Amino acid sequence: MQLGTLHALSARRSLSLFLAGVVGLAGWQVWLTWRLMEQDRNLEVERSRERLEQAADLAVAELARTLGDWDLGLRETQSLPPSSNFLAKLPPGATFLLLSRRSIAAYPPKPLLFVPEPPVPAAPAPRVFDAADELELRAQDYPRALAALQPLIKDPATRLEALLRTARIERKAGRADAALETYRRLADEASANTTAASSGAPYALLAANARCRILLDLGRRDQGSAEAQSLRAALLQGRWPLSREVFEYHWSELHSLGIAGGPPPPSAVEFAALVSGLNARWQTAIRADSNAGAREPQPDSSLLLWNATAARLTALSVPRGWLDSGLKLAQNSPGVRSKAISAGVPTADGLRVARSLAEAQIPGRIEFYNSEPVRADANRRRGLWLTGVALMVLLVLASGYAVHRGLSQELRVARLQSDFVAAVSHEFRSPLTTLRTITELLAQNRLPDEARRRQSYLFLDRETNRLHRLVEDLLDFGRMESGRKQYRVEPHDAFQLVRAAVADFSDEAAAHGFHVEASFGAGPATVQADEEALRRAVRNLLENAVKYSPECRTVWVDGNVGDHRVSISVRDHGMGIDPREQRAIFQKFVRGSAGKKAGIKGAGIGLSMVRQISEALGGEIRLESKLGVGSTFTIVLPLANGERRANGQDPDRRG
Numbered sequence: 020m021q022l023g024t025l026h027a028l029s030a031r032r033s034l035s036l037f038l039a040g041v042v043g044l045a046g047w048q049v050w051l052t053w054r055l056m057e058q059d060r061n062l063e064v065e066r067s068r069e070r071l072e073q074a075a076d077l078a079v080a081e082l083a084r085t086l087g088d089w090d091l092g093l094r095e096t097q098s099l100p101p102s103s104n105f106l107a108k109l110p111p112g113a114t115f116l117l118l119s120r121r122s123i124a125a126y127p128p129k130p131l132l133f134v135p136e137p138p139v140p141a142a143p144a145p146r147v148f149d150a151a152d153e154l155e156l157r158a159q160d161y162p163r164a165l166a167a168l169q170p171l172i173k174d175p176a177t178r179l180e181a182l183l184r185t186a187r188i189e190r191k192a193g194r195a196d197a198a199l200e201t202y203r204r205l206a207d208e209a210s211a212n213t214t215a216a217s218s219g220a221p222y223a224l225l226a227a228n229a230r231c232r233i234l235l236d237l238g239r240r241d242q243g244s245a246e247a248q249s250l251r252a253a254l255l256q257g258r259w260p261l262s263r264e265v266f267e268y269h270w271s272e273l274h275s276l277g278i279a280g281g282p283p284p285p286s287a288v289e290f291a292a293l294v295s296g297l298n299a300r301w302q303t304a305i306r307a308d309s310n311a312g313a314r315e316p317q318p319d320s321s322l323l324l325w326n327a328t329a330a331r332l333t334a335l336s337v338p339r340g341w342l343d344s345g346l347k348l349a350q351n352s353p354g355v356r357s358k359a360i361s362a363g364v365p366t367a368d369g370l371r372v373a374r375s376l377a378e379a380q381i382p383g384r385i386e387f388y389n390s391e392p393v394r395a396d397a398n399r400r401r402g403l404w405l406t407g408v409a410l411m412v413l414l415v416l417a418s419g420y421a422v423h424r425g426l427s428q429e430l431r432v433a434r435l436q437s438d439f440v441a442a443v444s445h446e447f448r449s450p451l452t453t454l455r456t457i458t459e460l461l462a463q464n465r466l467p468d469e470a471r472r473r474q475s476y477l478f479l480d481r482e483t484n485r486l487h488r489l490v491e492d493l494l495d496f497g498r499m500e501s502g503r504k505q506y507r508v509e510p511h512d513a514f515q516l517v518r519a520a521v522a523d524f525s526d527e528a529a530a531h532g533f534h535v536e537a538s539f540g541a542g543p544a545t546v547q548a549d550e551e552a553l554r555r556a557v558r559n560l561l562e563n564a565v566k567y568s569p570e571c572r573t574v575w576v577d578g579n580v581g582d583h584r585v586s587i588s589v590r591d592h593g594m595g596i597d598p599r600e601q602r603a604i605f606q607k608f609v610r611g612s613a614g615k616k617a618g619i620k621g622a623g624i625g626l627s628m629v630r631q632i633s634e635a636l637g638g639e640i641r642l643e644s645k646l647g648v649g650s651t652f653t654i655v656l657p658l659a660n661g662e663r664r665a666n667g668q669d670p671d672r673r674g
Contacts, residue, residue, distance in 0.1 A: 041418070048411055056405075067370050075372045075387040082342075083379040086314060086324070093312075093326045093333040099126045112338040116294065118301055119331045123294060130257035132283060132291040133266040135298035140215045147177060151184060161192040179209055179222045186229065195233055202226040202233070213260055221259040224250075224269060231276045240277070247276040255283065263295070289319075293336065297325055301332040314381050322381075342385070450482040457482075481527075506549040506635055510659050513544040513553070513585045514578045520557040521576055532572055533565050539578035544585045545659040548636050553654075556632045559625040560589035560652045566619055567611075567650075568593035584638075585656045592649040601642055605630040629654070 085108070092105035099117050100106070109115075115126040123131060148171070154164035165188055171181035186201035209222035216222055227250045234243030251273055253259070254266065261269075270283055304311040304327040312326035322341045325334035371388045457475045459465075466472045521537050528535055557576075564574040571592035579586045596604055596611050603609050607627040626640075633640045633654050644650035 071372050071387055075374050079374045079378055086379050089324055089335055093335055096333055099124050114336040116334040129290055132257055132287050133263040134260045135295040137260050137262040138213050138215050140217050155188055161188050164188050195237055199233055202230045220265050224259050244277055247278050251278055297334050301327045305329055450486040453482045508547050508549055510545050511548050511550055513546045514539040516553050517557055517587055520554040524558055524561045528565055535574050537576040540580050544580050546585050546656045547659050552632045556629045559629050564589050564591035583658050586653050588651055588653040590651040595646040595648050595650055596644040
């Protein structure tokens with residue numbers, strides 16, 4: 020026993036060391052793979068950074084070259100439209116401007132809401148309208164005032180102003196239709212003339228505004244609204260060269276004319292403001308008698324390039340996205356993207372590189388970043404590594420589990436065998452002790468009484484038979500385990516064999532104070548069985564019932580026939596078997612925990628023999644048990660074929 024215990028402790032220690040080694044090996048593999056992946060990631064980051072650095076340098080150089088081409092095109096262009104070669108180098112949405120002393124032109128053409136230098140109003144001869152003003156304003160003699168204006172209408176120098184005053188007086192005099200007609204004549208004659216009135220507004224604009232108001236006052240709303248819409252469209256098309264103040268005033272007047280158009284389009288206002296700003300710079304350059312130019316990023320992320328000489332100013336307005344157009348080389352690099360950042364912003368960490376735009380003569384910096392920090396091949400390598408280490412760890416863990424399970428099973432079998440050896444030793448020791456004691460008494464003639472000697476002979480016979488059965492059980496169990504057991508299967512009445520087994524066991528049971536009650540069904544119960552094996556199986560069940568029933572002294576044996584089968588049940592009201600142990604109780608060397616706690620001795624092979632005998636005879640063993648209530652073991656065997664036909668239950672018959 021001590022040797023077995025030491026062997027078990029040594030096996031457990033070895034198992035613990037083995038498991039620790041397996042876990043350590045798996046952990047080492049995981050750590051090594053993590054280190055390899057980390058090194059690969061660092062190498063990939065360095066490669067990506069080098070590619071990003073190269074792409075950034077090439078992109079900035081490409082941007083400087085592109086902007087240089089745009090500047091050169093500005094200097095060489097003297098008329099619109101620019102050359103097709105130059106236009107091909109521009110991004111979509113770019114606008115070309117040409118300012119000269121006589122005109123302002125844009126390509127593609129765009130309306131100019133207001134101009135930097137509107138026409139100066141022509142001053143009439145001094146006091147030429149004094150008489151008409153005296154009659155209109157002080158005397159309010161409208162017919163004589165109209166008559167005073169007639170000579171001035173015929174004079175080309177004063178015709179437009181005279182028509183404007185005539186229409187105004189006619190309106191005051193209540194001659195609305197005549198005023199409408201005069202304003203129409205004024206609008207027609209001033210349409211090709213950019214001369215402005217003393218207010219700074221062109222005569223055609225004043226005439227159109229006045230006609231809209233007269234029509235609305237007359238209740239002609241449809242006609243008035245139509246002319247007001249035409250006036251709004253003319254303002255948006257830049258039909259007249261207006262100052263910004265005049266444009267904003269007349270645009271606000273549209274509301275009083277019933278046009279709720281909101282503010283003018285911001286893009287059109289910004290374009291007109293841009294032209295005004297360029298003109299101011301040009302005038303500054305002219306006054307300084309020098310050429311000038313610049314590249315200026317705008318607040319709306321657009322770019323303005325301009326070049327001014329004494330004769331003209333050329334400018335290029337590039338909309339948002341000009342940076343992408345200038346960085347075509349960078350955009351063609353896989354995974355590389357760019358973003359403009361303001362001056363003074365530090366370079367971001369990671370796969371980001373900042374470059375100054377001083378080489379491109381633009382303030383600020385540009386940041387390049389890698390939109391694909393991990394390439395597909397790196398992901399593939401890491402995936403293979405992870406898959407490999409996962410398979411390796413699973414293999415190691417599975418091997419460790421298999422070894423652990425095998426060693427645990429070996430330890431369990433070793434423990435069961437140790438218990439079995441101890442139990443068998445005890446089983447042998449009891450009859451041998453009895454035999455030795457009685458033999459010594461008889462050999463020394465210490466039993467002079469014949470009755471006591473005869474009783475001793477009976478004890479010797481009983482213990483010898485017990486020892487013989489134990490040896491035979493062990494030998495048969497060994498033959499069953501090795502598959503060498505030979506059964507003599509013959510037709511037998513199952514109930515008759517069970518009655519014989521009960522009769523043989525009754526005397527032994529009675530010696531221990533137990534009583535066996537047997538009850539069998541009517542009719543024959545012929546089965547194909549080995550007489551000795553079946554009786555041994557029943558006896559084992561009876562011995563267990565007596566052994567594990569310390570309080571109830573009755574054991575019941577029942578025999579029944581039904582469903583082509585014979586059922587032989589042995590029932591007791593003993594300790595019962597834990598439900599968790601019922602499946603394993605038929606394995607070799609396994610004994611219930613309740614019996615162990617009660618100190619009941621046993622070898623643990625009886626129920627295993629019963630199961631093997633039942634299966635060898637074509638049947639099975641069943642168990643119903645509850646702790647503290649008792650157990651019922653049932654051997655179920657098929658009826659012999661001849662018996663089935665005798666009872667009219669031949670499965671081959673057709674009914």
